[in-house]
Amino acid sequence: MFVEAIEKVDQFTRPVHFILRYYTGSDIVPGTATLFFVNEDGFAVTCRHVARQILYSSSIYENYQKFKGELRRFEKDPGFETQRLFLESKYKINSENPIRILFNFIKCASYKGLTIHLHPTQDLAIIQFRDFNSRQYQGYAKFLKDSRQVKQGRYLCRLGYPFPEFTNYKYNKNTGDIEWTKEGRVNTPSFPIDGIITRHIGESNAVTGIEMSTPGLRGQSGGPLFDRKGTIYGMQSSTRHLHLGFDQVNREVITDGHRKKVSNYPFLNVGQCVHVDVIKQFLREKNITFFEADETE
Incomplete structure (x- = not known):
């Protein structure tokens, strides 16, 4: 059903690889996300929560470096533990938030800079690869022209990169930091998942999202x-x-x-997607070229 469509969409859909380190240890946590290109000029869309990790990765590490620098002044102080707790609170350092995030765009473009636009209310962002000299994706998205075709029961597919199988990273004991390496696996395979439209998701008297009968997997965000x-x-x-x-x-x-007593609290996991009209409107607001599918295609 979706064989040819996946081959087509795969040409302009790309993974974003992340590695994270948390405050309480040196373990590296790999993660993935997805983006797809909307034209040949280096513009792609992804989720706002994905783009925020990219946008604030430097400031997160700078905050941690300031914390370490200030804490170092109290290394020989009898009240070191008290100062550490105070500084952890001051800089919002805890075991739940990462202190270091590195990201890597896979087969997107060789670029010199990024411009990121975050949607003010929806989980949507635009990433512009600026001053790129080689484009490593082919084609671009063609959006649905008539959104009245977004109907309950329509059978659709999603494509993304939910399983981080890349291994080209390490913890450098000399620098106390995580880093990308030239060794190890670089790629992560794509993974499609199908489903039908179950409901429209509304906000402020407007349809902003599409609910799918199957869940979106971690790492497929932005696909x-x-x-x-x-x-x-x-x-x-x-x-x-x-x-x-x-x-x-x-x-x-x-x-x-054997007789056993068990408890179970079942949930239905359904996917939530940003509606095509929301994406197109945001691209228009930013004066970014995009394309709609010919009804005869």
Whole structure:
């Protein structure tokens, strides 16, 4: 059903690789996200929550460096632990937030700078690869022209990079920092997932999103939602967890010949996508060229 469409969309859909380090250890946490290009001039769209990681990666590390520099002054102070707790609070350093984020655009373009536009209300962002001298993607997205075709029951597909299989990174003990390396696996395979449109998602009396019957996987955020022709209907953003109400509490079951009591609280995981009209309107506001699919294609 989607074989030719995936081959088409794959030409302009690319992964973003992330490596993160947290305050409490030297372990490296790999992650992925997705973007897709909308023209030949180096403009791509992705999720706002993805773009924010890229946009603020430098300031996050600068904040940690300031924390370390100030803490170093109290290394021989009897009240070191008290000062450490105070500075952790001052700089908002804790085990839940990363202290270092590095990112790597895979097979996008050789660029000299980035410009990032964050949508004010929706999980949408535009990334411009500035002054690039080689384009490593082919083609570009063609958006649905008539959004009245976004109907319940329509069968669509999403493409992204949910499983970070790249290994070209390490923790440098000499610098105390994480870094990319020339060794290891560089690529991460794409992964499609299909589903039908279940509901429209509204906000302020306007349709802003599309709900899908299947979840979007981690790493597929920013990936295109498309039909069997490769026409773009939206962009994968997040997954909603709908409580089904079929709860089972201390229910007795027999498994492997033994009686056991189990509890289960089932949820239905559904995908949430940014609507095609929201994407096109944001591109218009930023005067960025984009293309719509010919109805005869």
